Amino acid sequence: MRYLPHTDADIKTMFKAIGVKDFEELFRTVPEHCRYSGTMNLPEPKTEWELNDHMSAIRSLMTVTPDHTVLIGAGRYQHHIPSTIPAVMSRSEFLTAYTPYQPEMAQGTLQGLFEYQTLTARLLGVDVANASMYDGASALAEALLMGIRISRKKKRVAVSTAIHPHYRAVVDTYFRPTEFEVVELPCGENGRTDLSSLKGRDDLAAVALQSPNFFGVVEDLEAAAAAIHDIDGLCVACFSEPLAFGLLKSPGACGADIVCGEGQSLGIAPSFGGPGLGMFGCRQQFVRNMPGRLVGETTDLDGKRGYVLTLSTREQHIRREKATSNICSNQGICTLTAAMYMASLGGTGLRKLARLNYDKAEYLRQGLQDTGAACSFSAPTFNEFVVEFGDDFGPARKRLLEQGIVAGLELRKFYPGFENRYLFCVTETASKETLDRVIREVKK
Amino acid sequence: MNIGPGRSGLIMDEPLLWEKGRAGRNGMSIPESDVPSAAIDGRLCGAGPDFPDLSEIDVVRHYTRLSLWNFGVDTGMYPLGSCTMKYNPKINEKHAGAPEIAAAHPMLDDEYCQGTLKIIYDLQNYLAEITGLDAVSVQPAAGAHGELAGMLIFEAYHQSRGRKRTKILMPDTAHGTNPASAALCGYTPVPIKSGARGILEVGQIRDLMDEETAGIMVTNPNTLGLFEENIREIADIVHAKGGLVYGDGANMNAVMGIADMKKCGVDVLHLNLHKTFSTPHGGGGPGAGPVCVTEELARFLPSPRVEFDGTAYRLEKERPESVGRMHCFHGNFGVLVKALCYILTMGAENLKKVSQRAVLNASYIKQRLKGHLHLAYDRPCMHEAVFSDRKQQEFKVTTLDIAKRLMDCGYHPPTIYFPLVVPGAIMIEPTESECLEDLDTFIDVVKQIVREAETEPELLKRAPTRFKVKRLDETAAARRPCLCG
Numbered sequence: 035m036r037y038l039p040h041t042d043a044d045i046k047t048m049f050k051a052i053g054v055k056d057f058e059e060l061f062r063t064v065p066e067h068c069r070y071s072g073t074m075n076l077p078e079p080k081t082e083w084e085l086n087d088h089m090s091a092i093r094s095l096m097t098v099t100p101d102h103t104v105l106i107g108a109g110r111y112q113h114h115i116p117s118t119i120p121a122v123m124s125r126s127e128f129l130t131a132y133t134p135y136q137p138e139m140a141q142g143t144l145q146g147l148f149e150y151q152t153l154t155a156r157l158l159g160v161d162v163a164n165a166s167m168y169d170g171a172s173a174l175a176e177a178l179l180m181g182i183r184i185s186r187k188k189k190r191v192a193v194s195t196a197i198h199p200h201y202r203a204v205v206d207t208y209f210r211p212t213e214f215e216v217v218e219l220p221c222g223e224n225g226r227t228d229l230s231s232l233k234g235r236d237d238l239a240a241v242a243l244q245s246p247n248f249f250g251v252v253e254d255l256e257a258a259a260a261a262i263h264d265i266d267g268l269c270v271a272c273f274s275e276p277l278a279f280g281l282l283k284s285p286g287a288c289g290a291d292i293v294c295g296e297g298q299s300l301g302i303a304p305s306f307g308g309p310g311l312g313m314f315g316c317r318q319q320f321v322r323n324m325p326g327r328l329v330g331e332t333t334d335l336d337g338k339r340g341y342v343l344t345l346s347t348r349e350q351h352i353r354r355e356k357a358t359s360n361i362c363s364n365q366g367i368c369t370l371t372a373a374m375y376m377a378s379l380g381g382t383g384l385r386k387l388a389r390l391n392y393d394k395a396e397y398l399r400q401g402l403q404d405t406g407a408a409c410s411f412s413a414p415t416f417n418e419f420v421v422e423f424g425d426d427f428g429p430a431r432k433r434l435l436e437q438g439i440v441a442g443l444e445l446r447k448f449y450p451g452f453e454n455r456y457l458f459c460v461t462e463t464a465s466k467e468t469l470d471r472v473i474r475e476v477k478k
Numbered sequence: 479m480n481i482g483p484g485r486s487g488l489i490m491d492e493p494l495l496w497e498k499g500r501a502g503r504n505g506m507s508i509p510e511s512d513v514p515s516a517a518i519d520g521r522l523c524g525a526g527p528d529f530p531d532l533s534e535i536d537v538v539r540h541y542t543r544l545s546l547w548n549f550g551v552d553t554g555m556y557p558l559g560s561c562t563m564k565y566n567p568k569i570n571e572k573h574a575g576a577p578e579i580a581a582a583h584p585m586l587d588d589e590y591c592q593g594t595l596k597i598i599y600d601l602q603n604y605l606a607e608i609t610g611l612d613a614v615s616v617q618p619a620a621g622a623h624g625e626l627a628g629m630l631i632f633e634a635y636h637q638s639r640g641r642k643r644t645k646i647l648m649p650d651t652a653h654g655t656n657p658a659s660a661a662l663c664g665y666t667p668v669p670i671k672s673g674a675r676g677i678l679e680v681g682q683i684r685d686l687m688d689e690e691t692a693g694i695m696v697t698n699p700n701t702l703g704l705f706e707e708n709i710r711e712i713a714d715i716v717h718a719k720g721g722l723v724y725g726d727g728a729n730m731n732a733v734m735g736i737a738d739m740k741k742c743g744v745d746v747l748h749l750n751l752h753k754t755f756s757t758p759h760g761g762g763g764p765g766a767g768p769v770c771v772t773e774e775l776a777r778f779l780p781s782p783r784v785e786f787d788g789t790a791y792r793l794e795k796e797r798p799e800s801v802g803r804m805h806c807f808h809g810n811f812g813v814l815v816k817a818l819c820y821i822l823t824m825g826a827e828n829l830k831k832v833s834q835r836a837v838l839n840a841s842y843i844k845q846r847l848k849g850h851l852h853l854a855y856d857r858p859c860m861h862e863a864v865f866s867d868r869k870q871q872e873f874k875v876t877t878l879d880i881a882k883r884l885m886d887c888g889y890h891p892p893t894i895y896f897p898l899v900v901p902g903a904i905m906i907e908p909t910e911s912e913c914l915e916d917l918d919t920f921i922d923v924v925k926q927i928v929r930e931a932e933t934e935p936e937l938l939k940r941a942p943t944r945f946k947v948k949r950l951d952e953t954a955a956a957r958r959p960c961l962c963g
Contacts, residue, residue: 035828037565037756039913040835048842048914057834060841061736063705063858070738074607079825082569088822093578095593100581108585109806116506118534120575122541130550130566132558132759135893137952138945139885142548143761146541149495152963156527162961165762168619171806200806207780207802211633211663252522283524296806303575306594307584307807308619309764321959327762331963332955335940340947344955350622350658351896355667360658363620363752367760374541377495378505380531387508388526389515396516414519443585466512 035079103468104440105398107418107459108248109170109198109274109296110304114463116378119301123371133327133363137342138334143370144341147329150373157279157376158293159286160315164326166369167312167361170296171204174242174272176325176359177294177314178205181240181268182214183323183358188239192267194219194227196247198274199448205242225251225411225420229261238262240292242270245285246278248448249457250395250418251411259289268292275299276313278416280379280388292316301375302368311365311372322348325359387462391417394469395460401473402458410455418459420445423476427456430475441472482923483554484888486944492543494963499530505537547946548761549890555912555920559862559893559905560653560701562731562753564836567823570756570816579815584807588792595791598808599784601818605768608821608829609727609747610738613776615783616768617809621728624748624767625659625695627780628724630801631746631771632692633663634778635722638799643692643721649678650899651700653726665692672899676702676855680711693721698742699729701897701905702855703840703862705737713743722746727770730754731909732837732861735830739770746771755817766813780804835910836861839917843906846921850928854900862907866900875931877902879938882949883930886942887923 040048054060080088098104104112123129127142134140134147147165154163167173178191191209193202195218202218209216219241222228227243241262245253259269271285273295279285285293298310316324322345330344350357379387395417402421403409410420421442434441442456449455460469532540550556556563573579582594602614618624629646636643646660648667657667668686673679677700687694694716698706706712713723725744731754739747751757752765759765771779781800782793808814824832837860844863848856852868867877881891881904893905908917930937942948 035824035831037567037824038828038831038835038910040838040910044914045838048838052838052841052845054841057838060834060837060858061705063707063860064733064737065707065710067710068737068742070610070735070741074735074826074829076604076607076826076829077822079828080822082823085569085573085819085822089573089576089819092593092596093576095596096578096582096591098583098586098590100577102581104581104583104586106583106585110584112581112583114506114509116534118506118538122538122545124571125542125545126552126566126758127545127548127550128541128761129571129758130552130556130563131548131761132556132561132563133762135558136881136885136891137950138882138942138947139549139890140547140761141946142544142546145492145494145547146544146761148961148963151961152494152496153527153529155962156529159524168623168764168810169806172619172623172804198806200803203803204806207630207804208662210802211630213664279524280526281518281524282522284527287524303580304583305574305580306582306591306811307809308805309810309812311764321961328959328961330955331960332951334947334950336948338947340950342950342952342955344952344961345959347956351654353658354654355657355661357658357661360622360626360655360662361620362622362655363759363763363765365619365760366763367758368764370541370761373495374537375506376529377532377540378534378537379508379529380499380504381526381529382502382531383504383506383508384529385526390509390511392518393511393513393516397513400516414522440583440586440590462509469513 098440102438102440103464105458105460106440106443108443108457110307111275111299111461112304112463113299113461115301115303119371119374123367123374128370129367134343141340144329146370146373148341150369151329153373153376154313155315157276158315159284160293161318162321163315164324164328166364167314167326169310169312170274171201173294173312173314174201175205175208177270177292178240178242180292180323181270184268184320185239188237189213190215190217190237192217192219192238192241194243196221196227196249197242197244197272198248224413225249226253226413229258232261232265235265238265238267240268240270242272244272246275246416249411249420250415251413252282252416255285255288275417277388277391280384281392297372300372302371309365309368311368323358326361327364390462394464395419398458398460398469402476405473405476417461418457420455420457422455434472434475437471439468439472480887481926482887482889482919484886484944489946490543492540496530496963498536499532501531503531503533505532505534554888555916556890557892557906557908558890559907560728562907562909564756564909565911566756566758570819573819574812574815592791595784597815597818599786599791601814602783604821605749605770608734609770610740611747611770612773613779614768614770615779616814617780617804618767618769619805619810620763620765621748621750621767622655622659623804624769625655626662627769627804628746628748629660629663631775631778632722634801635775636692643690645691647686647691647694649696651702651897652695652697653701653728656695656726675857676704677706678708678712680708683712683715687715687719687721689719691721693723695724695726697726697729699732699860702864703859704857705860709742728753729861732833734833735826736833740772745775751813751817756820757813757816764810764813766810832910839908839910839912842917843908843921847924850925851904862905864900865904867902870931873931873935875935875938877904880927882941883927883938886944889920
């Protein structure tokens with residue numbers, strides 16, 4: 035086996051040095067009643083070439099392929115990824131290292147993470163960002179728990195129903211065993227969260243909104259943050275499409291106290307939902323309540339600039355059960371990938387790309403509206419929007435799929451009562467020709 | 479003299495990203511717009527972030543230079559205890575990144591993504607087979623996330639029996655994340671000291687286990703690298719009081735095909751695919767921490783899992799007793815693909831060989847170094863051996879100094895100062911990937927460092943000297959945090 039270098043002679047030499055006669059003796063502390071009986075029932079070992087055939091057969095089961103244009107976002111976005119990114123990020127110096135516990139031989143990872151934290155803080159408009167969480171959903175759950183910690187005595191948080199349904203499900207999972215409660219805020223007619231029920235409440239540690247929200251609608255975050263601060267709560271702004279902040283005012287600039295979300299759009303493939311990365315930032319005053327790893331700048335013995343993991347007294351391995359989170363491994367290489375993508379785009383490129391996403395989505399939205407379909411929500415959107423079709427959209431959707439276009443996500447699965455409503459996503463990867471084809475099929 | 483592979487390399491200086499660039503450069507092509515520019519409400523717009531503008535080669539050189547300051551498994555031996563830094567097969571990367579896999583959208587109906595669903599389904603089954611347990615969810619995104627899933631299952635189980643429990647038994651040889659994971663579910667950890675032999679003693683568990691206690695979290699083999707020989711008796715005591723046994727499977731690399739976790743009495747176990755199943759650690763992630771349970775607890779697993787009805791794969795319908803969703807989609811799917819490829823490449827026979835050779839390598843190091851470094855517990859070890867700096871203290875040389883000197887000799891240091899039960903711990907896990915000659919060189923280097931500690935302690939105190947930076951001031955970093963450039 036090519037991954038196992040030991041020859042029979044090596045093994046004999048080693049047995050002799052250790053003073054055992056065989057493997058059985060090496061494992062003598064494993065009691066008989068704990069032993070695995072027989073052999074594990076797994077497929078026979080495959081050579082590299084057999085593995086290739088096997089995986090190729092599995093891939094051929096996919097009926098929506100890379101040749102399709104998928105006009106679905108909903109937390110996972112199809113964007114162009116420049117070939118520089120996989121080429122450089124697959125360097126094994128990055129890929130086969132672990133958490134930079136020994137900073138002098140991990141300066142590559144550490145400087146890369148420090149740069150990620152800085153670019154992320156600038157993108158989200160916060161003072162400080164951590165070195166990533168698992169994904170947007172768990173980042174939101176951790177942000178709300180952080181809100182509870184900061185408030186000290188409050189036991190409730192509120193989340194908008196316009197937040198991605200899976201994010202809310204993960205929040206529920208994290209909160210279920212605790213004494214804390216999650217209440218939901220309804221979505222108004224225009225697609226924005228209805229905050230009227232907040233008035234007069236004094237029991238909410240934090241209130242979470244997503245912007246752009248699950249329906250693609252850009253929330254009025256400034257007004258929301260003011261309303262939340264009025265009731266002495268923390269404003270948690272989450273997101274699933276960070277590219278939006280190339281165009282839109284950043285959540286931090288709108289007054290959010292904690293900003294968190296999914297960073298997959300930044301140079302990482304959809305990959306059936308993972309890996310991506312949870313982005314997480316906050317105001318400076320809350321940094322010691324933050325979950326996750328942080329990289330800080332310092333100096334070496336000669337006074338030269340370098341980077342280390344820092345503020346680890348918040349973390350599980352030091353504070354044990356009193357830690358701000360149990361997170362240890364995070365999304366490592368995805369974090370570096372996101373930074374490399376942001377660096378590749380630059381400020382100018384990010385703005386141009388965000389604008390392109392906006393314009394393309396608006397083109398399809400307008401085109402569908404012209405066919406008589408109704409846009410469900412009147413508030414502005416970014417690169418996703420909800421359309422309600424008068425008749426059954428099923429046949430047109432099927433025809434489009436045959437032409438290699440996956441036209442929108444059916445919303446009734448997620449929101450009862452949303453019959454005939456579809457969530458569309460248009461990014462820079464969709465050509466005008468494709469969008470015109472969708473419009474034509476709907477007209478038929 | 480330097481017997482290890484460590485030499486000074488080609489180190490290029492490289493500034494921070496924003497210390498480079500000129501406004502107007504770009505590092506990636508953006509499609510020209512083929513649609514009209516749409517109106518936008520200016521009140522929603524911002525100026526956009528202050529990112530540097532760099533050309534493609536600026537970015538490529540930047541990260542290539544950064545990579546040269548890093549040490550990975552592909553660079554050399556990385557005996558970081560408890561982290562299982564084994565070789566990461568290249569072919570697995572290719573399959574995880576294949577276009578059909580990379581482009582797969584997680585919100586598509588099941589019929590369009592039978593391939594990705596099959597990958598999850600097969601992996602669920604193989605991991606059950608390897609651990610001896612019955613049902614698996616692959617959603618948790620890392621080991622600690624798997625622990626959290628496990629604690630949520632404990633909580634849901636006790637709730638289903640009508641009674642919330644408040645405490646959990648926590649051995650001092652458990653992984654560092656265990657107490658924090660338990661605390662997230664409202665459990666108060668009750669610390670348990672390991673006995674004189676470095677493993678749990680039955681009497682202690684009998685004294686502490688009661689009906690307020692949800693169960694126990696055991697890392698087995700534990701963080702001293704020792705197999706918990708009394709695990710079955712301990713499990714019986716915990717079960718008799720209505721509790722559950724959590725197995726932290728981070729050290730599964732020692733016992734594949736050798737120990738059956740169900741026969742050990744484990745009810746819930748997480749695996750670290752980035753350790754035992756060879757997926758790369760990526761400078762801190764992404765990992766994957768699937769959680770495996772007995773039949774009785776399957777109903778509580780995170781949802782959705784993948785089912786197969788004989789013709790098609792599908793995501794299961796809602797399970798009312800499930801702890802719920804742990805991840806927005808299906809966990810770190812790309813990592814799952816790599817682990818599946820590893821299992822398919824190895825098969826049962828080679829996975830068992832992996833564990834045998836991992837234990838062989840650790841036992842060999844333990845045997846050959848024990849006269850030189852203080853060995854905390856001189857007992858048959860599994861995949862790792864824990865030494866300490868006790869013998870070097872008279873020369874005022876610490877574990878940290880030994881670790882830093884190892885770097886200059888061309889090795890990533892072992893895990894240091896963990897587990898906490900061994901003061902000044904040096905936790906060495908060579909994994910099965912290292913061959914005998916390389917182990918011998920490593921052993922010689924450690925012996926040399928032990929001699930240097932006596933004769934030239936300054937060499938250790940000054941180390942490392944061969945890298946871009948010398949020893950970094952971590953205290954100053956924490957005192958005046960600079961987290962953003």
